[in-house]
Amino acid sequence: MARSALTANVARRAYERAGLGPEELDVIELHDAFTIAELMYTEALGLCGPGEGPWLLEHGDTSLAGRVAVNPSGGLLARGHPVGATGVAQLAEIFWQLRGQAGRRQGQPRRVGLTHTTGGGIAGYDHAACVIHVLIRDQKR
Amino acid sequence: MTGPAGVGAGAGRTMVGGRERGLPAVGGGAGAVIISAAPGEGPAVRFAASA
Numbered sequence: 001m002a003r004s005a006l007t008a009n010v011a012r013r014a015y016e017r018a019g020l021g022p023e024e025l026d027v028i029e030l031h032d033a034f035t036i037a038e039l040m041y042t043e044a045l046g047l048c049g050p051g052e053g054p055w056l057l058e059h060g061d062t063s064l065a066g067r068v069a070v071n072p073s074g075g076l077l078a079r080g081h082p083v084g085a086t087g088v089a090q091l092a093e094i095f096w097q098l099r100g101q102a103g104r105r106q107g108q109p110r111r112v113g114l115t116h117t118t119g120g121g122i123a124g125y126d127h128a129a130c131v132i133h134v135l136i137r138d139q140k141r
Numbered sequence: 142m143t144g145p146a147g148v149g150a151g152a153g154r155t156m157v158g159g160r161e162r163g164l165p166a167v168g169g170g171a172g173a174v175i176i177s178a179a180p181g182e183g184p185a186v187r188f189a190a191s192a
Contacts, residue, residue, distance in 0.1 A: 010192050017190035098186045112189075132192050138185040 002036075007044035007118055010130045014114070015046075018134040022046035025068050026110035027097045029090035031117045032075040038062075041116060042070060064107035072097060072105040090115040091133065098137040111137045 015021055022045055030045065032038045039053035047068060048056045056062055062070035073079045073093040076086060094113035096102040113135045121127035 014190045014192035017192060020189070095186050099184055113186075134189040134191075135186050136189045138187055 002040065003050065004040055004044040004118070004126055004130075006126045006128075006130045007041055007116065007132075008046070010132050011045045011116075014132040014134050018136075020112065020134070024112050025114050026108075027069045027072060027094060027113045029071055029073060029093050029113075029115045030075070031086075031119070032071060032077055033081055033119070035077065038070060038075070041118075045114070045116065064105065069097070069107050069110070072102060072107065087115065087117050087131070090117065091135075094133075094135050098135060 011022070025045075025047070028045065028047075030038065030041045032041070039057065042048060042056055042062060043050055043053045047062070047070075060066050062068060064072055071078075073089065079089060080086075082089075093102070093105075094115055097106065097110050098113050100106060100109060115133045115135070116130070118127045118130040120129045
């Protein structure tokens with residue numbers, strides 16, 4: 001599974017419902033339960049084209065100072081993956097990032113964030129479940 | 142975050158610090174809003190979409 005059609009399909013629905021596109025995302029917490037996952041899902045979420053995930057990483061686009069910070073919390077591999085609590089941790093991190101309360105992980109001001117979690121698949125095939133939330137900082141406050 | 146965030150489920154509910162306050166929800170979609178336990182400390186964050 002080098003491509004995730006499930007994540008790509010769910011992301012498309014989430015973008016449609018939010019009325020925005022991946023180019024407007026400022027910060028993402030994605031489901032990097034394995035080392036290859038960040039590359040796979042940056043592509044599936046539409047941050048770059050197929051096969052361009054490594055380029056995105058190498059050029060710092062997904063760093064704290066990059067155009068879209070990916071997993072500023074450290075992600076599942078660094079922060080930990082207590083399964084159900086992982087989704088809550090992702091939402092908390094995006095909440096802090098959008099409010100400018102992420103401390104040394106903050107980077108630059110951010111307005112649009114996304115959380116992505118997926119799992120329940122069979123090795124060699126795509127996952128069975130995927131949930132994506134798009135969050136926006138309220139400009140009126 | 143200075144306090145526990147309220148994560149509201151269901152359309153039109155606004156949660157502050159984990160308690161429903163009856164404030165108007167911001168935006169559409171799921172209608173759930175996360176606001177700091179101390180309103181006025183910073184911007185609110187809303188769910189724009191879930192899929």
